[in-house]
Amino acid sequence: MRGRLFWKILLGFWLTFIIMTQALWVTFTFYGNRHQSPETSIARRMVNLQMTSAASVLQSGGMPALNAMVADWSPDERRFFTVTPVAQPPTEEPVENAEAGRLPPKVVKWVMGADNQGYVLSYDLEGLRQEHRPAKRWRFLNIPDPFLWVGALGGLLFSAVLAWNLTRPMRQLRAGFERVALGDLAVRLFPAMRRRHDELSEVARDFDTMVERLELLVSAREQLLHDVSHELRSPLARLQLAIGLGRQNPDNVENSLQRIEHEAGRLDKMIGELLTLSRAESNCLPDEEYFDLYGLVDAVVNDARYEAQIPGVEIVLQASSGVEYTVKGNAELMRRAVENIIRNALRFSGHGQRVMVELTCVDQRLQIEVRDQGPGVEESKLSSIFDPFVRVKSALSGKGYGLGLAIARKVVLAHGGQVEAHNGEQGGLVIRLRVPRWVA
Template sequence: MSMPVLAAVRGRLFWKILFGFGVTFFLMVQTLWVAIQLFDDPPRPIMRLFEDRLAPVEVASAAAALETGGLPALQRMVAAWPADERAGLMVRPADAGAVPDPAVLRRDDVLIRHALAPDGTVWQLSRDLSDLRIPPRPGGPFKMPPEIILLGVVGGLVFSAALARYLIRPILRLRRGFDDMAGGDLGVRLGPAMGRRRDELADLARDFDVMAARLEQTVAARDRLLHDVSHELRSPLARLHMAVGLVRQSPDRVAVTLDRLELETARLDTLVGELLTLSRVENDAPRREDYFDLHGLVASVVADARFEAGPAGVTVESHVTPAASLAAGAMLIKGSAELMRRAVENIIRNALKFSPAGGVVSVSVDVDERAHRHVLRVRDRGPGVPAEMLGSIFEPFVRGPDGSRGQGYGLGLAIARRTVEAHGGRIAAANRRSGGLEMTVTLPWTMTA
């Protein structure tokens, strides 16, 4: 016996199903028998038919042979009968005063016929019926045969055991899956072990696989983030350590070293701040109850971006319609205006960072009334992104192929994606045919006034 079956036998649920369905099956069999006994016509045993019809014919035929051919003719006919039938027929001279009678009389369990032989002798033929009787078998209530009781007991146990095993096996697999997951094995999957099952337990196993896959992805992303954070912190910390060493070796370079310490400290502060923002996006944004105007928020960010883009010779074009002038009314978004502003700033600043001098960054916000959503597009005329990196630029600490341009840690677009998704939207990147990159953000309407 396999281990799952042994575990099932020891389980309390197995015994509940076994005895519950076993008793039910037994009661069904017994109830069916009682119903048959109460409402159906009683069967007529085959021996009863022999007593009523065949045995009288047998005695009458023996008397006819005796009357026509005498005792020798009767003996020849009886010799062809089976041994048990020959033993049941008795022939003797009739008592004094007996007369031939063509009728077959019955006295208790004996059939009697008087026949006249050709020589004038009256013979008595008798057929004993007691050997044909089958003794009644002992039975339970309502004359229930022991076979029926045994069928109910054995059938109920077999049926309920098979049903209990069928139901318990997937539950045991689920339990082992949870145990494996609790032990750290996030790669455990239960769907293949369910085979061709198409019931609620199979659905539960598939839901378990989905949960395990998401948990495995979350843990992998956490580990990857911790690795990337430690890598990003190592460089500024190493430079800080070197600056302290230079001060000790050359006390006259204190001023230069302090400037380096201040710069590296600022970089660390920026990195920690972006990490905190990323954490806030994942934990706080969905629970915020603020409502804000996306169109006005984007217009404000564009105004700040124009101020920043001026020294680099980059033009920022805006195609943002104020929400108040929209035909559909003031369409608001529920969530965190602060985090959404940070996300939009990161997208526009990313476009500014990779735009050449004299380039143009276009920002537009449209309304898709059929789909009930806002569509934000940011287009630049920079070098674009290799096609194989379009899906990964939104991951933390991922930089483009020309990542040395400008300063940053590759967290801006990751923050933007997490913020947009926390607000029920989506963000995607695509290379433009004319050159450059286009970021598209879609956000659902929250309410219409």
């Protein structure tokens, strides 16, 4: 059983078709009757001819001559012709109905015969007509059969094709939505509807885009979950190992406890970072909170400078003066983002090297650029360093979980900004982040 839309379209268009055929027929008959049909004028002439000759024969030869002439007529013609003797001529001459296109029911003529007797000649045209055109039967909607067939069958065919053509993609769309609702994200509709080239195929394309996006989101979530459980495993394994060692060797319990403390701290840090990562969604941003980006970066740089004393790295902060550095959003999240980037730069810098932090305003956006003189990142891996748990293998990348830049990117995106990384011209990595400046 097809859906209701199918029947609506089918019946709607079919009815329209039939009504149109009937309307056309009515119009056609109105126009058609204006003209006299050839049969009518031929019949009129024939009757006039017979009446005139009958009248003149009657006038000149009287009844016997007329009878002789009529005897020559075929019995068919004789049937409708009558002669009646009358005493007096009728006061009113019967007039032939001259209305165009229609034959009068009767043609009547008064004649004075040769025997001085008056006669009325009459020709029964109605009878003649009845003989040649049988009385009309009552018909459905007064449409002649061919019209009815063309209207009904043609209309039915047309509306069925139309209804099928419109409802088929609807059913395909519906099936697609059902499959997505059941969790099947591999469904694509555009290939099947590509050839329509209409709005419905555009709907199919949008549907495909939506499903692709959903698939991406779902697989990113799954990947993250997988990575998280994988990353949690190694510290947990080391914890268990330390406990086992402590049990085996009571003399070395202190050593094992230290290891346990260390691993627990790592786990705590990682879970904290994961929480930050999941909190940094735009819908978790406060409604009315503003902060001064310059103050924030300055504080982070000061903290980093303290740590930088040991490796002997110089951190330089440059900011264009006379700019309002107000940003709307969450200061704590933004601080973590900036801190992660500056700490990375610090970690990849060696003794005597310098980390540049530059704060500028580029077309209503505030830009922070962090540049170091370290080894940089291989070009092919540049785009992936912002993904969670991605660590590029190098001597210096040891302790982290690869969550720092993922947090930074999420925070910046949540604030309506962008972040990108490229290798500097004189080596080292450049991370550039932009957030919109708040304007009252």
